Amino acid sequence: xxxxxxxxxxxxxxxxxxxxxxxxxxxxxxxxxxxxxxxxxxxxxxxxxxxxxxxxxxxxxxxxxxxxxxxxxxxxxxxxxxxxxxxxxxxxxxxxxxxxxxxxxxxxxxxxxxxxxxxxxxxxxxxxxxxxxxxxxxxxxxxxxxxxxxxxxxxxxxxxxxxxxxxxxxxxxxxxxxxxxxxxxxxxxxxxxxxxxxxxxxxxxxxxxxxxxxxxxxxxxxxxxxxxxxxxxxxxxxxxxxxxxxxxxxxxxxxxxxxxxxxxxxxxxxxxxxxxxxxxxxxxxxxxxxxxxxxxxxxxxxxxxxxxxxxxxxxxxxxxxxxxxxxxxxxxxxxxxxxxxxxxxxxxxxxxxxxxxxxxxxxxxxxxxxxxxxxxxxxxxxxxxxxxxxxxxxxxxxxxxxxxxxxxxxxxxx
Amino acid sequence: xxxxxxxxxxxxxxxxxxxxxxxxxxxxxxxxxxxxxxxxxxxxxxxxxxxxxxxxxxxxxxxxxxxxxxxxxxxxxxxxxxxxxxxxxxxxxxxxxxxxxxxxxxxxxxxxxxxxxxxxxxxxxxxxxxxxxxxxxxxxxxxxxxxxxxxxxxxxxxxxxxxxxxxxxxxxxxxxxxxxxxxxxxxxxxxxxxxxxxxxxxxxxxxxxxxxxxxxxxxxxxxxxxxxxxxxxxxxxxxxxxxxxxxxxxxxxxxxxxxxxxxxxxxxxxxxxxxxxxxxxxxxxxxxxxxxxxxxxxxxxxxxxxxxxxxxxxxxxxxxxxxxxxxxxxxxxxxxxxxxxxxxxxxxxxxxxxxxxxxxxxxxxxxxxxxxxxxxxxxxxxxxxxxxxxxxxxxxxxxxxxxxxxxxxxxxxxxxxxxxxxxxxxxxxxxxxxxxxxxxxxxxxxxxxxxxxx
Numbered sequence: 001x002x003x004x005x006x007x008x009x010x011x012x013x014x015x016x017x018x019x020x021x022x023x024x025x026x027x028x029x030x031x032x033x034x035x036x037x038x039x040x041x042x043x044x045x046x047x048x049x050x051x052x053x054x055x056x057x058x059x060x061x062x063x064x065x066x067x068x069x070x071x072x073x074x075x076x077x078x079x080x081x082x083x084x085x086x087x088x089x090x091x092x093x094x095x096x097x098x099x100x101x102x103x104x105x106x107x108x109x110x111x112x113x114x115x116x117x118x119x120x121x122x123x124x125x126x127x128x129x130x131x132x133x134x135x136x137x138x139x140x141x142x143x144x145x146x147x148x149x150x151x152x153x154x155x156x157x158x159x160x161x162x163x164x165x166x167x168x169x170x171x172x173x174x175x176x177x178x179x180x181x182x183x184x185x186x187x188x189x190x191x192x193x194x195x196x197x198x199x200x201x202x203x204x205x206x207x208x209x210x211x212x213x214x215x216x217x218x219x220x221x222x223x224x225x226x227x228x229x230x231x232x233x234x235x236x237x238x239x240x241x242x243x244x245x246x247x248x249x250x251x252x253x254x255x256x257x258x259x260x261x262x263x264x265x266x267x268x269x270x271x272x273x274x275x276x277x278x279x280x281x282x283x284x285x286x287x288x289x290x291x292x293x294x295x296x297x298x299x300x301x302x303x304x305x306x307x308x309x310x311x312x313x314x315x316x317x318x319x320x321x322x323x324x325x326x327x328x329x330x331x332x333x334x335x336x337x338x339x340x341x342x343x344x345x346x347x348x349x350x351x352x353x354x355x356x357x358x359x360x361x362x363x364x365x366x367x368x369x370x371x372x373x374x375x376x377x378x379x380x381x382x383x384x385x386x387x388x389x390x391x392x393x394x395x396x397x398x399x400x401x402x403x404x405x406x407x408x409x410x411x412x413x414x
Numbered sequence: 415x416x417x418x419x420x421x422x423x424x425x426x427x428x429x430x431x432x433x434x435x436x437x438x439x440x441x442x443x444x445x446x447x448x449x450x451x452x453x454x455x456x457x458x459x460x461x462x463x464x465x466x467x468x469x470x471x472x473x474x475x476x477x478x479x480x481x482x483x484x485x486x487x488x489x490x491x492x493x494x495x496x497x498x499x500x501x502x503x504x505x506x507x508x509x510x511x512x513x514x515x516x517x518x519x520x521x522x523x524x525x526x527x528x529x530x531x532x533x534x535x536x537x538x539x540x541x542x543x544x545x546x547x548x549x550x551x552x553x554x555x556x557x558x559x560x561x562x563x564x565x566x567x568x569x570x571x572x573x574x575x576x577x578x579x580x581x582x583x584x585x586x587x588x589x590x591x592x593x594x595x596x597x598x599x600x601x602x603x604x605x606x607x608x609x610x611x612x613x614x615x616x617x618x619x620x621x622x623x624x625x626x627x628x629x630x631x632x633x634x635x636x637x638x639x640x641x642x643x644x645x646x647x648x649x650x651x652x653x654x655x656x657x658x659x660x661x662x663x664x665x666x667x668x669x670x671x672x673x674x675x676x677x678x679x680x681x682x683x684x685x686x687x688x689x690x691x692x693x694x695x696x697x698x699x700x701x702x703x704x705x706x707x708x709x710x711x712x713x714x715x716x717x718x719x720x721x722x723x724x725x726x727x728x729x730x731x732x733x734x735x736x737x738x739x740x741x742x743x744x745x746x747x748x749x750x751x752x753x754x755x756x757x758x759x760x761x762x763x764x765x766x767x768x769x770x771x772x773x774x775x776x777x778x779x780x781x782x783x784x785x786x787x788x789x790x791x792x793x794x795x796x797x798x799x800x801x802x803x804x805x806x807x808x809x810x811x812x813x814x815x816x817x818x819x820x821x822x823x824x825x826x827x828x829x830x831x832x833x834x835x836x837x838x839x840x841x842x843x844x845x846x847x848x849x850x851x852x853x854x855x856x857x858x859x860x861x862x863x864x865x866x867x868x
Binding site for chain 1: 776
């Protein structure tokens, strides 16, 4: 449990983070972690289907959830007077979720529409986060389709859902985060009243996720029938949390691609006119540098100018990364990147959802919520030499996977 | 209807009670008008050591001689000044722990900037120099043109793009609110001089509004803003847009996108905007229909039928009207069935009063969402900048929940009947043409082939 009182406005954020994400869904059940997230909004035996959302909206609150690689989060932001109700509702769905055939079939349909709207009916659908990891990794937990193959979604049973719920959704695998307008002792009492009675269900250890680092660059191509122009992504294996290069790589990402002063923007979009757009970083575009508990990618995505091939775009990205590795960043570049981290830290803290998410991820995935407030200090200790070392170690072509995203060949389009 | 099952028969007495939604309070507001006409509002909000800055001028996407010029004007601002090129400008802003984004709605262009509060004075000076004399350097402008053309090519491949463009055309006709996105030809033809001219005509200090929210001391901030922005000179008047004469169509305009695996459904009508007597009632009606997790579209089309992932309705508040829309993406084989349910929900809202409890939930949801949005510096700054563009201020934000409470179910039904009824809405769909046949029993259908220009 993590408590972070902040009383400048009369609202609270309540989050429950379960250490159960895409990576541990069973084989043959791709997409199940996310499908299960949907089922958590389908009511309990005490508070049936439409009432959960109605109760929160009636109290003036907002709710949602999100599934990531190594956790799934559920949250409410509501007036302070609704704190106890939110604790009750979270405890209730931790124990009494109503898993039944009717809601399961309904939510399978809904999730399939979600995949259609975000992936199948869109140009560049799922580029690059959904696809790049499927090429860059080789073991099932890291390399499957996290949104789910339709056949797997359709094959899901109520029994699968019960088993997943009982295994991963017990209090032993949950982190509760409260932020906002409450007194600490009052919050402790509410949590005691509603959550302490939830019977313990210790979670099994998370399966081993690590994979050896790649030894040679792999190149893959996907044809997107809806895409009018190509894009390309390069995914390097990135430093894991806690490793000495982890924070320096976050700064390297800003130095490379954050804003018009960054190297890739200035050199490749501006001076050399090779790219129209570039973006990236550790875990891009999912969350920030702290999202992952297992192996992850540092991704650079680029849109070449018309007439520039994706291969030429990759060669240009390689040159810039190599230059940064060879010369290192200037002291000013590192200082600017730190200021950006500091500004992002403050902006995140200003919203209940932002603060709650930072604390929840750091607590649930890394067991270290205190680190959230140490970040400004930790970033201030990263030197230009640290960034150079991290880039040299991790952003090597031989540790990367390239995904060329191509429109259909001219003439073959419908 | 199974979507409404169970609402009355469940015992929820074990659920802890909650209190009323707290009121919105925006305290410490100070205002001033600079000698050159710039209207300044400063709100202290020291939650974190940052400052949020918004500046708006009447240079929206519907203003100016063409869509290409209006959009390139916005894209050209961050390219810097004679003294600072785009990379140098970005460096300076990042040195302040800051950021700069330029955005547009139909009516106005917004500079949205932020910085660590210790750097507030430097931020204002940088932005003032930029607002007064953007350089639009030819070389960098060529890159922005290429970005815009590429962005348009990508957008046209998305199903929502022709839907939105088509609806705008049907409702607004030749009015600039219905102006299609720029063509590649007009983008190519829009040069530096056109942007300098448009900037000179539309960046008027007399029509500019500055909003600052953050960890600031208002008096000192006002003085800093005055120092930075007083030299700004420009025209006193900026020509406005003609009144909206909203049109519409009784036919479903079905834009063919062969191979689509979903049909995009977009229905809309022109209604009132902020400050109009019907506005709050229509806001409530739109939210009952499709705002949030427990709306009727969500309950029926998603949670009961499983036809769609995120059906929703919203009211976009332009200066001259409000565009009420309902939209969803549904798999091809339920295109007709989903449209039937949408028409049912629109008709129900226009014909029957919203039950007391449902209306109360919707009021609380809207009030609470407003409280939550306004509690961050950025959220408050953006909301203030937007209502100020309509001639309103922080008191309008404060009175919102009271206005919601005072709006009756009868008024909500009247607003729905006038603006959201099936007969008031114009419907555009984008999808595989085979799906269009499912609609012919429900409404006249006009199948549009080609690029989606109606």
